Amino acid sequence: MAEKKKKTAPGDFAVNRKAYHDYTVLEKVECGMALSGTEVKVIRHGEASLSGAYASVLGGQLYVEQMHVPVYTFGNRFNHRPLQRRRLLAHKKEIEELRLKSEAKGLTLIPLRLYLKHGFIKMELGVCRGKAQHDKRDALKKKALKRDMERGDY
Numbered sequence: 753m754a755e756k757k758k759k760t761a762p763g764d765f766a767v768n769r770k771a772y773h774d775y776t777v778l779e780k781v782e783c784g785m786a787l788s789g790t791e792v793k794v795i796r797h798g799e800a801s802l803s804g805a806y807a808s809v810l811g812g813q814l815y816v817e818q819m820h821v822p823v824y825t826f827g828n829r830f831n832h833r834p835l836q837r838r839r840l841l842a843h844k845k846e847i848e849e850l851r852l853k854s855e856a857k858g859l860t861l862i863p864l865r866l867y868l869k870h871g872f873i874k875m876e877l878g879v880c881r882g883k884a885q886h887d888k889r890d891a892l893k894k895k896a897l898k899r900d901m902e903r904g905d906y
Contacts, residue, residue, distance in 0.1 A: 765798050768865065774882065776880060782869075783877050784872060784874055784875075785839070791824075800866055806862055807854075812844070
């Protein structure tokens with residue numbers, strides 16, 4: 753049987769492509785994740801989805817919410833819930849900086865990608881500002897123009 757073709761770079765388990773379209777990424781931060789065994793198996797299989805996910809600081813802890821990790825098919829009664837809030841691991845100073853930035857007007861914390869580093873699953877978190885509709889159109893025009901230049905269709 754042919755395997756399903758992955759649309760991510762080698763080493764990446766999930767990439768939030770829509771985030772780069774909807775937001776301007778101002779800064780990137782690497783965080784670890786507190787996961788259960790079944791969550792790790794599903795993520796390493798490449799089935800996690802970051803679309804619609806966001807991060808928040810609650811009670812001095814950093815959490816990612818609305819990240820969809822499907823139920824592990826071979827799991828038993830100790831399987832995880834697909835949309836549960838998951839804790840991100842970062843230093844207290846980093847968490848405090850992210851809290852201050854997320855409280856600033858117009859800034860939000862968006863997960864950009866899940867990847868493997870030294871055997872641990874990491875999340876790249878972006879401090880982002882939302883784009884206006886005309887900014888999105890300009891970005892699409894520039895992308896199309898660049899593609900045409902590379903092809904020689906100018």
